[in-house]
Amino acid sequence: MSPRLRNGTRQAATVITVVADVMAGIIGLWILMYLLDANRTNSLVNFVQDTARWLAGWSHDLFTFDEAWARVVAGYGLAAVVYLFVGHAVAGRLRR
Numbered sequence: 001m002s003p004r005l006r007n008g009t010r011q012a013a014t015v016i017t018v019v020a021d022v023m024a025g026i027i028g029l030w031i032l033m034y035l036l037d038a039n040r041t042n043s044l045v046n047f048v049q050d051t052a053r054w055l056a057g058w059s060h061d062l063f064t065f066d067e068a069w070a071r072v073v074a075g076y077g078l079a080a081v082v083y084l085f086v087g088h089a090v091a092g093r094l095r096r
Contacts, residue, residue: 013091020087027052027080034072052076055083 030052038045053060056079063074 009094013094016087016094017091020083020091023055023083023087024080027056027076027083031073031076031080035069055079 026048030048033045033048040046040049056076059075059079059082061071061075062078063071065071065074
């Protein structure tokens with residue numbers, strides 16, 4: 001592999017890692033805001049909630065725990081872990 005191609009692949013891996021980390025960070029921030037009972041009328045809280053719901057749409061309400069906080073932590077937490085795992089796995093593969 002040429003040095004130029006190798007450098008581009010490393011840059012792509014870095015971008016993938018950063019995107020995965022930001023996605024997981026937004027979801028984690030929403031979990032924290034939910035657990036701390038953040039003011040839902042605040043525009044920042046609304047933005048984070050909407051973005052996290054969009055990112056975790058596939059895992060939102062996947063679990064049916066009795067407690068709402070447990071559903072939020074499990075559903076959104078699963079999405080965050082999957083984004084981190086997949087993003088870092090793909091980036092690691094590109095760096096080889």
